[in-house]
Every structure is written in C-alpha cells, then in structure tokens.
Amino acid sequence: MANGCEIFCEILIAILLPPLGVCLRHGCCSVEFWLCVLLTILGYIPGIIYALYVIVFLHRDEYFSEERRPLYASA
Template identity: 50%
Template sequence: MAFTASDICKILYVDPFPHVGVFLERGCGADFLINILLTLLGYIPGIIHALYIILKY
C-alpha cells in the first residue's frame, strides 16, 4: 500500500488530537468511538490506535 501526502497530514493530526486522524481516515464509526475511549483512558493508547488505523487503511 502506498504512503500518500494525505497520510502525512493525518499523522500530524494524531499528535495533538488522535481522534481527528481516525475520523479523517475511517469516518464516524466504531474505530472512531474506540479511539475516543482509548484516548480518554490514556493518551498514548489513543495515539497508538490512531497510527495503526491510519497506516493500515
């Protein structure tokens, strides 16, 4: 899978707001809600999940 310029922009959004990167990649669905929950439970798990979603899809 190719790494595009839009992926770079999404990754830049992940650092301050992990849920924004997931929303831009997958929309408002289960992945978005899981990321919000992980971010509330701990900031680092939210970032890891967001990076995983962005790099996988």
C-alpha cells in the same frame, strides 16, 4: 490513492488529536472512531498508538498500489 503528503498530514493530526485523525479516515460514526475516543480518554498515548495503527495499517490495500507495497506484505 493517497499520496505521501496526505498520509503525513493524517499522521500529524493523529498525533495531536487522535480521534480527529481517525474521524478523517473512517468517519465519526465508525467503531474505529469510538474505540479511539475511549482509548484517548483512558490515556493519551494508547489513543495515539491506536490512531496511528488505524491510519497506517488498517485497509492499507485501498490506499497503496502494488509497486509501493512493502516486500514483506503478502498478496
């Protein structure tokens, strides 16, 4: 399970270099990575938004335990 410092570092890297942040989480041969590269080439801000989405929201059940899950999340 990722702790707060790891997530903060991933978010910081995703803001500076969006594809690198996605690569660290999902690997460099994933669809998420290549989509982030494409969005970053088309515009830096869409690349950042997608990278943050991938890091924070995609597969969050694997990284957050039940007691840290937000109240609005369904089981």
